[in-house]
Amino acid sequence: MSKKTNYSVQRYTTSHFNEWNAFVKTAKNATFLFDRNFMDYHSDRFEDYSLLVFKGDVLFSLLPANVKEERIISHQGLTYGSFILKENAKLLDAFEGFKEVLKFLNTAAVSSLEIRNIPTFYNAVPSDELAYFMFKANGKLLKRDALMVIDTTHKIRFQKNRREGINKAIRNGLKIKLEDTFDSFWNEILIPNLKNKHDVSPVHSLEEITLLAKHFPENIKQVNVYQGDTIVAGTTVFLTKTAIHPQYVSGNGTKNALGSLDLAYDFIINHFEKSKRYFDFNISSEENGTRLNSGLVFWKESCGARTFTTDTYLVQTEAYKTIDLNII
Structure with a gap:
């Protein structure tokens, strides 16, 4: 032996x-x-x-x-x-x-x-x-915890309300931009929204996310949505070997009227899926997994996501x- x-x-x-x-x-x-x-x-x-x-x-x-x-x-x-x-x-x-x-x-x-x-x-x-x-x-x-995830090799079509949101964004002339800086999204959308809604700050400061993106330029991307020259929504995306994960997602007060978040999600799912199998919407459970946030579950499932656990x-x-x- x-x-x-x-x-x-x-x-x-x-x-x-x-x-x-x-x-x-x-x-x-x-x-x-x-x-x-x-x-x-x-x-x-x-x-x-x-x-x-x-x-x-x-x-x-x-x-x-x-x-x-x-x-x-x-x-x-x-x-x-x-x-x-x-x-x-x-x-x-x-x-x-x-x-x-x-x-x-x-x-x-x-x-x-x-x-x-x-x-x-x-x-x-x-x-x-x-x-x-x-x-x-x-x-x-x-x-x-329950996570909502899309398998891009077996995508379930967006439900009618999500498709209507995308069409609304197109009718309103919204445009998607991949950008190298995080300043506009952090200062004009993310920080004000978190402060007003939850009285908190992002986990990463602007300086920290900028530093991390410098170290990991292929893994951290910023996608913004504009109406004309005005930023109306955005998402900071983390990319791993297998998955797309919107780390931060936020829109201003017009997001429902304009369909800005629907457009942002549709873009990042389809833009990055060529090299990634999964789209991770993150957890939809709270209090150590004992409670489900039904609003989050409904919204994510309407985009075609289904459940993994961790x-x-x-x-x-x-x-x-x-x-x-x-x-x-």
Whole structure:
């Protein structure tokens, strides 16, 4: 019998910056949000506790994470988290790597790990290992969110009210522009709307989204809708290997009368679909997934979206002592 490969875990430091980013680019279940150029833009808000797992001397997996009140969370500054695996990672090897993460955390006196599964449609190849490990480790399901997603290889036609909105936008002479700057959308549409409706600011400041777009010009795009020379709506789009995701969408008070948002959605779905299979409308559930926002569900389904789910688990790190695949 061959000697068992040794797995080891290290906490991330800036010395790992290039190695981490090179791994993210080829991992089977990662997006550009896990790149340190993205993660670190708000490093002052979170105490990083990201981990690297090595199989022998070779980097095998990553866990983007932060620490809060003695709990490790993957990762509060990101839309989703995961146990990130190299492209050719196999189930049994991934299990040994994850078990070593639990052991590392337990030895460091960390009692629990909260981890959010990346929605499966973001994976470049099948990668449901983490969901299985949570089952085997008796992970507690904290929440299950419902996401509305369009599969562009099997699109369901926009319902009548959405098509009427697009035709209304055309009759009103609205025009779509792909732009290199975010200033007009942020200052004239997004910030005022969030302030007036919810008394909040965008998660990303104008300076932050501009910096991120500079680092990821192929992944972050700005699409604006104009009536003449006046911006009336816009969307900031995040593009991954597999998916189109409107990170921010907003229109001024004329959006219903002009059909500006219908036109914006129709454009980004069709413009970017050639290289992306999925269009992610994001979650439509609230309060840890226990309540559905029926208005959001209705609107997104009228665009042809249907449901995926994504889970958040809490696992006790001492589970490394008993977790077993019971291989036969």
